[in-house]
Amino acid sequence: MESALAQLPVDGEALYLGRDAALTRFAGSRIHQNVSEHDATLRVRAVDGDRSGVASTNRLDAEGIAEVVARAADICRRAAPNPQPTPLSAGDAGGVSSEVGFVAATAATDPERRAEGARAVIAAADAARLEASGAFSTEAVIMAVANSNGLRSRHVFTQAKLLTVMTGEDRASGYAQATSPDVGEIDAPGLGAEAADKAQRSVGAGDLEPGEYDVILEEYAVQTILEYLSLGGFSALAVEEGRSFMELGRQVMGPNVSIWDDGNDPTGLPSATDFEGVAKRRVELVTDGVATGVVHDTATARRAGVASTGHGLPAPNTFGPLAWNLFMAPGSSSKDAMLGSIDRGVWVTRFHYVNIVHPRRAVLTGMTKDGTFLIEGGRIVRPVRNLRFTEAIPEAFTRIEAISSGTRLLAAEYTGINARVPALRIGRFSFTGATAAESDG
Amino acid sequence: MNELIDLALDAADQAGASYADVRISERETESLTVKNGALQAADSNRSAGFGVRVLVDGAWGFAASSLLEPGEVTRATREALAIARASGLARRDPVALDDTPPVTASYRTPVEEDPFAVSLDEKLAILMDADAAMGAVPGVSVREGTVEAARERKTFASSAGARIEQELTESGAGIEATAVNASEAQVRSYPNSAGGQHVTGGFEAVRAMRLPAHAQRIAEEAVQLLDAEACPSGQMTIVIDSSQLALQVHESCGHPIELDRVLGMEASFAGTSFLTLDKLGRLQYGSPIVGIDADATAPGGLGTFGFDDEGVPAQNVPIVSNGVFVGYLTSRETAPIVGRSSMGSARASGWNVIPLIRMTNVNLRPGEAGTLDDLIADTSDGLFLSTNRSWSIDDRRLNFQFGTQVGWRIRHGRLAEMIRNPTYTGITPEFWGSCDAICGPDEWHLWGIPNCGKGEPMQTHRVGHGAAPARFRNVRVGVGRW
Structure with missing residues (x-):
């Protein structure tokens, strides 16, 4: 990075991303894909007043670095001016050299250790006469940023994640997932037991008429909802452009809802800096139901006249800032207590293929998956086929009637957003459709 | 490159792999984004590396690295072999491949106009013209346009004797207008949403889109949508x-x-x-x-x-x-x-x-x-x-x-x-x-x-x-x- 900055004829920023990752994947109770990857990329942003250019390479010898610097400088020279250029982060915005969230054992995990985890899950499936599929991944990442304002930031971290879907005859399906910086925290037999139990209880799932039901959303489902609230609404750019549900200062959810982003909380998956090298700050997004903040990168921060909160993505970034270390405040209830309080409702383990239907109102749609149950008289009475929900989430979050005291740390399937969340009981949640019976296919 | 391929395939063979293949590829991309009348993003990216896939005792292993050096190829191949043996710890029926015959061949995307050879100025002019047309419509709050190009050069070789060289070229572009009011954020895109239209081919495809000619229409439609039924x-x-x-x-x-x-x-x-x-x-x-x-x-x-x-x-x-x-x-x-x-x-x-x-x-x-x-x-x-x-x-x-x-x-x-x-x-x-x-x-x-x-x-x-x-x-x- 120092070499790149020294060779740049103008101001600039260098972002280094090094990653060693491995993943053992299993399906049909056997390992069917098993991979590892080493990659390191240098991304250079050349800045000359109101002009800029970005180039990247993963060839990191002297020739490769000289080439990427020349390419970034050339784009910068030929680029049209931008009246509102993305500034380089201030020199004192970083200064971070962090290893919070780095666990050496995770970085050193070998394929035998991952296979052992897979076999533990498969054993739980075998004992329950189910088929196990899933993935056990480990990775170590170095992210470093330097710029010509003198900023220097470096963060080394690890992540381990194990998930499984167990299936069986007559629509049996169960799920479990855990993620942690520490591979030692991944309880493969426990996850196997959780998924197997859920799958066994979902045998024979039957029809349920779509409509409004009181629901218990397990932590998996809540994590997905927060993920899409972040993608659609927690960004300063989304608010600036009028496409977010967040109206700062207004009550947007119920008074029992508080959501924040904190990249430094060790109970999450820490990320001490963003891709612009700015040290992460905790941002209160929703406090007692009131929209209290959004996350910024250097571009949105400059326009808003505030400091970046450390949520910038790699340059050049037209998506805007992103909150990816989310937390939702726990309550005082438990899933058992929630269950006992519902006369008729639906238990949702997780959601699948969620998407934003209407960003301004944060209307989401998606399917339930891997364990959906009808609740009657305070207990689960039978499994039901997967249901489609279509719901304006901020409105639904005004109807949260109970929040669990326990939380789980979970990682998103697609986006890299992670969240520590409780389970929720929500009144009159709207299911707008149901999946077809097997015979329909 | 042939040296690296032979190194991997020989190492896999000597270690007892029943099948192995190697892919070496480099992908380069170039992208310009104009937003609200300004060049918001201009970038050029290159990523190169190799991946070795081996089949040992009927189970798969794969390792990949960005370091295109003999020592790293040897290390990654060993890693792929170790991973394959670990896969064997939880295996059922051995993997069996079909009878596709190995070929020596090459393929290149037909390209009339190399998208990487078109100047930044010319691409920018197309996006700026479209932006100006969208900006002339009252009520439009956000305008965005993107032009992209990609090229991947890759070599595939297998222990069965296949050697294939390919060069795939892609071009794409699109524009989008957003209008908002107190309760709605409405978007119209051309030629398609999610970044527009993308093809394998050259810049001729981007020219054929005629982005500026459609810009005013989508901007007007975005505004009209705010009050639509x-x-x-x-x-x-x-x-x-x-x-x-x-x-x-x-x-x-x-x-x-x-x-x-x-x-x-x-x-x-x-x-x-x-x-x-x-x-x-x-x-x-x-x-x-x-x-x-x-x-x-x-x-x-x-x-x-x-x-x-x-x-x-x-x-x-x-x-x-x-x-x-x-x-x-x-x-x-x-x-x-x-x-x-x-x-x-x-x-x-x-x-x-x-x-x-x-x-x-x-x-x-x-x-x-x-x-x-x-x-x-x-x-x-x-x-x-x-x-x-x-x-x-x-x-x-x-x-x-x-x-x-x-x-x-x-x-x-x-x-x-x-x-x-x-x-x-x-x-x-x-x-x-x-x-x-x-x-x-x-x-x-x-x-x-x-x-x-x-x-x-x-x-x-x-x-x-x-x-x-x-x-x-x-x-x-x-x-x-x-």
Whole structure:
């Protein structure tokens, strides 16, 4: 990075991303894909007043670095001016050299250790006469940023994640997932037991008429909802452009809802800096139901006249800032207590293929998956086929009637957003459709 | 490069691998984004590396690295072998590959005008002209336009003797206008949403889009949508434009015909499929006018190539004929399970990941309903829906729900009032079974989807879908109480 900055004829920023990752994947109770990857990329942003250019390479010898610097400088020279250029982060915005969230054992995990985890899950499936599929991944990442304002930031971290879907005859399906910086925290037999139990209880799932039901959303489902609230609404750019549900200062959810982003909380998956090298700050997004903040990168921060909160993505970034270390405040209830309080409702383990239907109102749609149950008289009475929900989430979050005291740390399937969340009981949640019976296919 | 390939294949052979292949590739991309009258992003990216895949005692191992050096190739090959042995700790039946013969060949995307040779100034001028046209429309709050180019050079070699060189070139562009008021944020895009249109080919495709010529129209439509009628709720006849229908094909046909999904290999992530093995050749997937092919040879398709990443030649195979489901997308490992050889759809999104079964160009055949105007004229009452806005489908690919950017009410064979926030939902075979008209070849467009996600680690790949506008009866629209 120092070499790149020294060779740049103008101001600039260098972002280094090094990653060693491995993943053992299993399906049909056997390992069917098993991979590892080493990659390191240098991304250079050349800045000359109101002009800029970005180039990247993963060839990191002297020739490769000289080439990427020349390419970034050339784009910068030929680029049209931008009246509102993305500034380089201030020199004192970083200064971070962090290893919070780095666990050496995770970085050193070998394929035998991952296979052992897979076999533990498969054993739980075998004992329950189910088929196990899933993935056990480990990775170590170095992210470093330097710029010509003198900023220097470096963060080394690890992540381990194990998930499984167990299936069986007559629509049996169960799920479990855990993620942690520490591979030692991944309880493969426990996850196997959780998924197997859920799958066994979902045998024979039957029809349920779509409509409004009181629901218990397990932590998996809540994590997905927060993920899409972040993608659609927690960004300063989304608010600036009028496409977010967040109206700062207004009550947007119920008074029992508080959501924040904190990249430094060790109970999450820490990320001490963003891709612009700015040290992460905790941002209160929703406090007692009131929209209290959004996350910024250097571009949105400059326009808003505030400091970046450390949520910038790699340059050049037209998506805007992103909150990816989310937390939702726990309550005082438990899933058992929630269950006992519902006369008729639906238990949702997780959601699948969620998407934003209407960003301004944060209307989401998606399917339930891997364990959906009808609740009657305070207990689960039978499994039901997967249901489609279509719901304006901020409105639904005004109807949260109970929040669990326990939380789980979970990682998103697609986006890299992670969240520590409780389970929720929500009144009159709207299911707008149901999946077809097997015979329909 | 040959030295590195030989190093890996020899090391795998000496260690007892029954099969090995090596892919060395470099992908370069270039992108310009103009937003609200300013050049917001200009970048150029290069990523190169290799991946070694080995089969040991019937189990797979794979290792990849960006360091294209002999020592690293040796290390990565050893790692792939160790991983394969670890895979053997939880193995059932040994992996068996089909009988695809190894070939020595090369392929290059036909390109009239190299997109990397077109000057930044010229690309910028196109985007600025389009931006100015959108900006001239009162009420537009955000304008954005992007031009992209990509080129991948890759070499595939296998222990069976295959050696294949390919150079794939892609070009793409699109513009988008957003208008907002107190309760709505409405977007219109051209030629398509999610970044526009993408092809394999040169800059001639971007020129043909004529972005500035369409900019004012989409900007006006974005503003008009703010005050348009809300989508009615109920069962209606709908006519879907070709770009939205392309995504409908993608989600409700393209994914469920992936044989790895059918076999449960994606159960923990993307899901499975309702098109189980017993349905092949038997299931009435759609009405008799519905025909779908997977065509990796279609000129310009984003899923067009010479050979897949297992060295299998690109092919055009039927998927749905006369409404009956007849074919899967397959790989060398999965095709023998249905008694076939691979039809060549094992694709890796880069050097660092393994090939998975991916769509090529999964195309709805054109029909006999003439032009879009003819089809509208033939529809007494319904909705015309255009340009995708949201999508969601269940894990077996049965229950779907889509939103489009815009709709128009069809009354007495004519387009009438504009419709805001249109949505429709259905069950895949019922939906395709309700298809009673497909427009003809003149209305057929081959769309590129550059952001198809699948697999763990997730691979974002580029696929194509051809479609002409089509009509569906008795479809549920206006979903939900919002």
